[in-house]
Amino acid sequence: MAPTDHIANESLPTKSGEAFFQGEKLMGPTTVKPLLSEKEMEAELTRIAREIVAEGTENVALVGIRTRGVPLAEWLAKRVESIQHKSIELGSLDINLYRDDLSEVSEQPVVRPTDIPFSITGKGIVLVDDVLYTGRTIRAAMDALIDYGRPRFIRLAVMVDRGWRELPIQADYVGRKLKTTADQNVKVMLKDIDGVSQIVIKRQEA
Amino acid sequence: MKLSTRHLLSINDLSRKDVLTILQTAVSFKEISERPIKKVPTLRGRTVINCFFEDSTRTRLSFELAEKRLSADSSNIGKSGSAMAKKGETLLDTIRNIEAMRPDILVIRHSAAGAPAQAATATRAHVINAGDGMHEHPTQALLDLMTINEVKGRIKGLKVGIAGDILHSRVARSNMLLLKKMGIDVIVAGPPTLLPVGVEEVFGVRTCYDIREALPELDVLMLLRVQRERMGEQFFPSAREYARYFGVSNESLKGCKDDLVIMHPGPVNRGVEITADVADGPRSVILGQVTNGVAVRMAVMYLLLGDGPSE
Numbered sequence: 001m002a003p004t005d006h007i008a009n010e011s012l013p014t015k016s017g018e019a020f021f022q023g024e025k026l027m028g029p030t031t032v033k034p035l036l037s038e039k040e041m042e043a044e045l046t047r048i049a050r051e052i053v054a055e056g057t058e059n060v061a062l063v064g065i066r067t068r069g070v071p072l073a074e075w076l077a078k079r080v081e082s083i084q085h086k087s088i089e090l091g092s093l094d095i096n097l098y099r100d101d102l103s104e105v106s107e108q109p110v111v112r113p114t115d116i117p118f119s120i121t122g123k124g125i126v127l128v129d130d131v132l133y134t135g136r137t138i139r140a141a142m143d144a145l146i147d148y149g150r151p152r153f154i155r156l157a158v159m160v161d162r163g164w165r166e167l168p169i170q171a172d173y174v175g176r177k178l179k180t181t182a183d184q185n186v187k188v189m190l191k192d193i194d195g196v197s198q199i200v201i202k203r204q205e206a
Numbered sequence: 207m208k209l210s211t212r213h214l215l216s217i218n219d220l221s222r223k224d225v226l227t228i229l230q231t232a233v234s235f236k237e238i239s240e241r242p243i244k245k246v247p248t249l250r251g252r253t254v255i256n257c258f259f260e261d262s263t264r265t266r267l268s269f270e271l272a273e274k275r276l277s278a279d280s281s282n283i284g285k286s287g288s289a290m291a292k293k294g295e296t297l298l299d300t301i302r303n304i305e306a307m308r309p310d311i312l313v314i315r316h317s318a319a320g321a322p323a324q325a326a327t328a329t330r331a332h333v334i335n336a337g338d339g340m341h342e343h344p345t346q347a348l349l350d351l352m353t354i355n356e357v358k359g360r361i362k363g364l365k366v367g368i369a370g371d372i373l374h375s376r377v378a379r380s381n382m383l384l385l386k387k388m389g390i391d392v393i394v395a396g397p398p399t400l401l402p403v404g405v406e407e408v409f410g411v412r413t414c415y416d417i418r419e420a421l422p423e424l425d426v427l428m429l430l431r432v433q434r435e436r437m438g439e440q441f442f443p444s445a446r447e448y449a450r451y452f453g454v455s456n457e458s459l460k461g462c463k464d465d466l467v468i469m470h471p472g473p474v475n476r477g478v479e480i481t482a483d484v485a486d487g488p489r490s491v492i493l494g495q496v497t498n499g500v501a502v503r504m505a506v507m508y509l510l511l512g513d514g515p516s517e
Contacts, residue, residue, distance in 0.1 A: 097246040107208045108512035111234040147243045
């Protein structure tokens with residue numbers, strides 16, 4: 001897939017939400033509570049990698065869900081490879097075209113390329129995402145994936161499961177499982193995107 | 207992500223940011239056409255009507271495929287079967303009747319300049335100009351720019367030549383507007399009778415009568431079809447004479463840059479504006495333009511619908 005980064009050397013507008021500490025000054029103060037450090041994230045990913053290797057990685061690939069699932073899947077692949085001393089296939093998936101709320105959001109989400117450089121038919125796929133919340137992203141990801149072929153199985157690995165499911169979807173590999181309130185926001189930050197790897201829980205004061 | 211315009215009637219409707227957004231989205235959409243299952247559910251339930259009041263093969267098919275690959279429901283109105291042509295209905299009445307059936311997007315091609323803009327006054331749907339007379343063909347210019355960016359890896363600082371029948375060409379008009387908007391240097395060339403009066407002042411382009419004068423500095427050369435259906439015989443003596451003096455062959459490309467790219471919006475008149483060895487040669491990206499057309503039209507439809515369902 002040709003990179004889009006060349007387009008006129010101008011940065012394209014991204015949807016808000018990337019600006020983590022900005023743009024929220026109009027409301028009350030935000031409390032930020034650290035949950036996991038980079039070291040602890042690495043430990044959780046190593047544990048997940050061991051579980052994936054134990055269940056067999058023959059003809060299995062990792063597919064990260066954009067945006068934060070992609071660097072997370074890369075990180076997880078490194079852990080898997082350091083355990084089994086063998087590489088594992090890696091892809092990335094953009095699920096925006098499969099969202100169930102396209103008619104409800106006011107602006108179309110930015111669509112980024114999907115890059116799955118292998119046939120998924122007959123292959124075991126481990127989807128990787130940062131936070132499991134309503135389950136709607138995962139529903140969309142499964143639909144998107146199946147448009148590429150018929151995988152042998154689809155499993156799900158997430159860094160944080162924060163509850164509040166709206167669909168019957170569960171993760172097979174979980175970094176941390178949390179009870180959260182609706183006004184909390186679990187933010188998985190990754191070096192490639194945010195400059196620092198850590199997980200925090202944000203809460204907006206009324 | 208949304209565009210600053212409700213309709214795509216002219217390149218002038220788009221801001222620079224809109225153009226970059228469309229190109230970026232189109233690059234993502236291009237991958238869908240490479241899949242075994244070339245379809246995503248994104249525009250499920252949306253209705254698109256293709257109103258082609260003037261003949262078209264490529265553009266119509268390109269729009270239809272773009273609609274199908276996004277899962278929109280689409281219907282077509284052709285030139286011959288429409289009540290307008292046969293029974294004397296006016297364009298506005300036709301559009302009002304289509305409007306009464308609640309479409310979300312109208313794609314309009316018409317032999318009269320301004321027809322899509324007029325249609326836009328009679329519908330709540332988004333209107334896309336698929337070519338109106340000698341006015342504009344904005345999605346063609348966007349797919350050309352996408353192709354240039356893809357091949358050259360950049361846009362800024364390039365020099366693009368547009369050669370042939372500039373006067374009758376809506377593709378040339380949309381491209382001059384778009385390329386200048388994006389900071390590209392444009393040189394247009396053609397026989398004096400086929401260069402519009404005042405083109406330098408209006409579009410900010412340079413002109414010459416023989417593209418070979420500008421050839422050494424060009425990164426891209428776009429050739430235009432000689433549009434005999436829009437002209438009488440008075441613009442040049444014969445197709446053979448045109449081919450001899452203004453047609454592009456490997457011979458006339460001597461002295462060009464090594465990485466010069468040849469483009470053509472189709473349909474190609476082999477042996478008139480371009481020889482077969484150039485059209486089929488290694489510099490030609492003519493079929494790549496066609497591939498990108500589907501992706502660009504998918505992107506435009508996706509982004510135009512970005513302000514929610516039409517009221």
